[in-house]
Amino acid sequence: MNLKKIAGMVFVAASCAMALQPAVADTLDDVKAAGKLRVAIDLxxxxxxxxxxxxxxxxxxxEAAKLLAQDLGVELEVVRTTTPNRIPFLLTNKADVIISTLSITEERMKVIDFSKPYSVLAQAVAAPQDAKIKDYADLKDQKVASVRGSQGDAILSANTKDAKIMKFDDDATAVTAVLSGQADILANSTAVIQTLKDKAPDRHFEIKFLMKNYALGVGLRKGNPEFKAFLDDWAQKNFQNGKLNAIYKSHLNVDLPADLMDMAPAK
Structure with a gap:
């Protein structure tokens, strides 16, 4: 048998094999076919x-997940998860997307894709109203509670060497430390700071200054270009029409940053 015939047979065999392989559907197609969107959220x-x-x-x-499902024309199924299990749930197909305070970071982008930002997680410094604190320099010799290994802790440690940083294992313990007087100041997300304010309204805690905003994105599996394009357009459209801002403001009492769509991934 000559080489031309062999090459021809190989080509035909390869073509048949490719024809027999099922086409990989984009998650967008799967969601629409199922009539529901499974969203992993830490409650x-x-x-x-x-x-x-x-x-x-x-x-x-x-509320953001409900808006997304509505714009897709499907039902919403909330998949309860924990913070460490958000990405594993997505990668093992327990959920179609993640909408759960998932910061867009360069490290995470190696594993999953993100939509354009739909919200932010703000890290700030809070203290009693009468405390004269405007920036990092004013934290000198002050007892500041933070959560070990958190984004807020990393920013705080990088920007002040003179503060007495007290590192705790979780948000609840850090809040308790401030409420009990073990620490005077809290460096954490604005959401956790709001919890502190709610627990002790008579203490008049307030945000003294913002450390950094982290962009939050809808997380999706890699290899879904149509779904990513839809999610990018969804985030852009609903930021421009004010719906995402209205959701954020109703829960955190502040507006989303004007440059939300241009925020770069965290390193």
């Missing part, structure tokens, strides 16, 4: 995700 992160007094999912991320 232990108020005011982004929580259970209301009737034990129903609530919060700004829930």
């Amino acid at each position: 232990g992160l108020p005011p982004f995700g929580l259970l209301d007094q009737n034990q129903q999912p609530a919060g700004s991320d829930i």
